[in-house]
Amino acid sequence: MNEIHMPAPTTLEVSGLTITGPNGPIVADVDFTVRPGEIIGIVGESGSGKSMTARALMGILPPGVSASGSVRYQGRELLPGKAGRRLSEDFAMVFQDPFTMLNPLMRAGRHVSETLRDERGRRLRGAAARNEELRRLAEVGITDASVANRYPFELSGGMRQRVGIAATLSCNPQLLIADEATTALDVTTQAEILDLLRGLQAQRAMSMVLITHDLGVAFSMCDRIFVLYAGRLIEQAPSDALARFPLHPYTRGLVDSDPPAERRVQALSSMPGSVPRAADVLGQCPFVDRCVFAADECRAPVRLALVEPDRFSACVRIDEIRGQLEEPTLVAATTVEAVPADAKHGEPLVAISQVSKRFTRAGRHVDALRGVDVTVYPGESVGIVGESGSGKTTLGRCVVGLETPSSGQIRIGEVDASDFAALPRRDASALRGVVQMAFQDPYSTLSPARTIGASLHEAVRLDATSSAPTVSELLELVGLPAHYAKRMPSALSGGERQRVALARSLARNPQLIVCDEIVSALDVSVQAQILNLLSRLQRELGVGYLFITHDLAVVRQVTDRVYVLRHGKVVESGRTEQVLDAPQADYTKKLLSSIPVREHTAA
């Protein structure tokens, strides 16, 4: 039989891969194949086990974690085997963090030539090594020969990732695994690196396994996509088909929670809860507790099954619910107009005029802000968009007094708030009740040794007036049950922590919350929940936001006006939809064109 229906030759064939850690399975029974010259995507949120899968393939599982099942590479069985040894020549992996994956004491070129050998198996030296380094760096788009002599800390993030890729390619792999290779990069750099990977893949006719949480990246790069959820594969499909209509409720939810960059929606469809631990959902559909279609049969073990030519889904009810899955009502992605900005009249709440900030360290100056003007009216949501190094975070910190501008003025209401330290205590305290801040990483802003309730109470007691909300009111406001007050921050998921952080900033009834990248560390489904929460709070409490982000799709969903920052200067500003639909500045156009496109229209 097999001889007759000979399937396409496979480069990598993984079957029944199970990865077990000290607390039970992390990945259970995963099968996938990679054909020569193909790019597959493994997509999943945090906790789905996608990075562990990559590590298992590379033989670099952490101690105490073991893999079983079968991994066949060009017909050779790789499991079980000695860690790391067997793969050196045929597969390679690009890691996530370009800032830590290079040896800080080695020049960029050495990273590339380190593993190169001549035909007699000797290490390359001198001019030969140098020429090879330059040739290989040129292959990844680094034509400046001096880069080879620089140390990693002298290179930008994108440059480092290029060097990392060149080093990875030095063993001439036929299969490249990229684990979140562009996640830590700016959107324009990400677009460049993705282009580079695509080009290299075509040139070298490599296969590629792209591991990512970003559906946009996966849709734009991959031929086939495998969706991983709580350690199990729940859907497999060619990427254009998956983008058009997912055949699993989770994938549907994932696609819908991803905010569209091209329009604003009333509310993002969001899935309740968060990803469970793989060990907890072994004998059932892993998604059952969050699924609107859950039924009794979902509590039994499920398997990936062929539902359409070339498409597999692990949903047992897929034939019954298919009609509903395809129905656009579930999408809830009705386009809405932003609140007309003209409606916000009167005195500005925050007026930032000609603010500059210069950091001086060891005699070197860095101008984070160079004459920025931003105005925020009461109840308005204003976006500050920019890449890393644009000064957007510094601007936010200046507004709440964590930094003092070098020059220029910040007025909050009637008060000159340029220098918080110089203000009388009473004024400073009053300003704290007007402007609050929510930080990117809610975990590090909550004292780890205090309960949620204690942290919130700390904030509540600062407001001497009787109008101060109670701890349970605050929790209710952000959609958390009151008994969460007794929990420790470590017992909460990322989204819940961000809710707590928001609750704390609401304790003083502020008129404006500076939100510094508050959703960028969250999974898309959780991000959708938080964005919906922000919209609801704005409607119910009339609170405004200064929303700092690098994500244009996010800024579209929650802001009325937007300022685009680059190198500490405002390059463009205006109504959000105007700026994003008809950008004037070249930089804005470049930012917009760098967003990975999904080749589909959902509704």
Add this chain to the structure above:
Amino acid sequence: MTGTVTAIDTGFLQSRRRRRRRAPSAVVAAAFVIVALVVLCAIGGHWLAPYPAGKQDLVATLQGPSGAHLLGTDDLGRDVFSRIIVGAASALTGPLVISLGAMVIGTLLGLLAGYRGGIVETVIMRWVDLMYAVPQLLIAIVVVGVLDGSYWEAVLVLVVLTAPGDTRIMRGATIAQRSLPYVEALRVLGVPGPRILLRHIWPTLMPLTVAQTFLNFATSLVSLASLSFLGLGVAPGAADWGRMLAEGRELIATNPWTAVAPGIAIALTAASMNIVGDWLHERLTSGSNR
């Protein structure tokens, strides 16, 4: 996202750490036993000792170890074993006062210097530099020698000399904490500075303080013993380990235990204190680290 690998890793490491925490090693257990014994002797030494510490028996001088005298007797016929037990009191109280005093002073000054910065920091830290620049034990010898040389004078001088070390450590740690997000979040919230310092930063630095205090205890135990070895701080004839060591020096040929026993007592107590302090530090930090 980044969560996958790291989340599992930390969970794993934590469970491993917890396992280790449950069963302290034999060395740590022994250190705890020794510390407990020393504390017991310091509190109830007078009742526990078989003979009063000062009781002379001129008939039975310089005897070797026997059933009646476990560690023999010294040149005045005093029981060495009893004197070691009673000596625990002066060996413990002085260092306890020194390390606690240094902790309080060092913590307050260090937190203040680290959090406020500016002129406050400059004044405090220059004082610290000055104290570091002088040879500590020498200063102690001179000061205690010039004054009437009592035990509590020696203790006081050592408090002043030990506090700068604590101050410097606490200042460094406070500076590191000051720029952490949770402190910034509290500042934005409008929590007053002193409250942030005492209710948030200080508890976080607690493990460091504990470890440093135990370390100081061991160091000042040795310093005090050195002073009394030189005849400073403790009246001649008193049951004190450093004093006994000095007096036993000349008797080492006849009953070596007169010198060896107090020496071992000092070394064991100091080492045990260090081990206990280290263990506590590890335990406290692994608990609060996420």
